[in-house]
Amino acid sequence: MPARSIASLSLSFGLVSIPVKLYTATESSSDVRFNLLAPDGSRVKQQYVSEATGAVVERSNMKKGYEFEKDKFVVFTADELKALEDAASHVVEILAFIPEKAVNPVYYDKAYYIAPDKRGGKPYCLLQQALAESGRCALAKWAFKGKTRIVQVRPEADGLVFQQLLFADEVRSLEELHIEHIQVSDAELKLALQIIDQGAEDNYDPTAYEDDEKKRILAAIDEKIEGKQVVIHEPDEATAGGAQVIDLMEALRASLKGGAKAKPASTPKRKSAEEPVAEIAAAPKTRKPAARAPKTPAQEPAKVRARK
Template sequence: MAARSIASLSLSFGLVSIPVKLYAATESSSDVRFNLLAPDGSRVKQQYVSEKTGAVVERSSMNKGYEFERDRFVVFTGDELKALEDSASHVVEIVAFIPEKAVNPVFYDKAYYIAPDKRGGKPYSLLQQALAESGRCALAKWAFRGRTRIVQVRPEEGGLVFQQLLYADEVRSLSDLHIEHVQVSDSELKLALQIIEQGTEDNYDPTAYVDEEKQRILAAIDEKIEGKQIIANEPAGVTGSGGQVIDLMDALRASLKGGKPKAAAAATPTAPKRKSAEPVTKLPVAPRTRKPATRAEKAPAETPAKVRARK
């Protein structure tokens, strides 16, 4: 799938204006997400209730309050908060050039990529090469979604990284932890350096490692799909006790015969019968589960659960 840009920006480099497009560098959808279900297998809805009366409060009637003392608030309406926001701007102004390693990674927030837009190829390449040659990165101001942010523009082999940075008051100081520093002997330090030398690698290869917990969860999901344990909600308006656990093989055989599958539970709610002329619904069949490896030698085949996890 082709990458989709988030915004069109203009990066100000001295008197040069570089038209660029902004792209997300990471995917938050990589986590395996679960839905909350009621005992009958239906989805549940979240509601807000008043602590005082217990009545349900609609979102449209809510205001936001800042608690300046315990149980005492100053209240702002949506319009009042909107008036306090910075106006969004498509212009990203570079304010300084600093050494590339000057920013402590603890200040790194969300990462983006920027690519040249129409007629921006040459000035984009010029800035990328100039930053790489100088060993410096650029600091810029960016007004986005009601807030002015500080970003680092740094060169990579394939282009420019647009790294959003945290403000000083958003990062804790190590000095607040009052860490005790203990003297170590020369022999202890020597042994520690030898251990480091044995495990030294030239570069970090992110493809060499996998999220083992995620792999276990996906394998368990595929096992349940292949092992015939799914919850099927009835269409709205159909009477019955709700969802039921269905054997997939029974479902397939029943589809061919025009009947209904056997439920794993004793109670089977009423479900509409499938007509024999109706096409058979193809259900996903996951591959055999594998034990996840700490180091990934090659990309595993995608299973139905992995496909859904990426969406």
């Protein structure tokens, strides 16, 4: 089924207005969802009760208030809250062009795609190619569902990504953790870099990995449907808990000597030598390789698919 757009927008590029359609880039229903049931097997319904009287309060009778002191609230009506919202706008105004890698991914929020609407094909492709050629992305302001957001518009091979960004006060600083920066020796750093180079890959291939937990849950659901007893598998002793930390240089040499086999299966490969070198734990002599998905997407169990 083709994707359905969630909004029609106009992307302002200098004096050029590009009509585009907005599409969600991610699936929110990928997790296996369970329902809460009563002892008799029927669904339960959530209710709100008054803390003072214990009486059930219907949603239509609720008010919204802000607690400015303990148990003291200022109440806003629906009209007052509506007046405080930013007016929705179909115009997305580009504010600046910055280097594509200038935005720390920690500020990334929800991702969207934008595609050209009617008569928007040529200016859309022009912006896409210009951004790719310049190595820059666009920062834009977007008012949607009562709130103004900052978005990054960046080029990909097949089109433009519309990446919603978090504001500064929505992201905690690493400085709050007061991480101690310990000096490492040149020899330790050299060995660590060799280990990184040994396991280096040019790109991240998302199809090479799969959600093992989701597969286990779906398989267990199939067994339940068949009336079988679900077997709980205990974790291997080698992977249960943390491995004993040994001498850093010894661990580095052992990792380099063992190559890819010495890397924990659950640890993703690092892509850059710029990441800090952490203490490396001793690995068991044998490791199972990381589970990799087949080149074609895995099919969900038939009985679970049928129930969706």
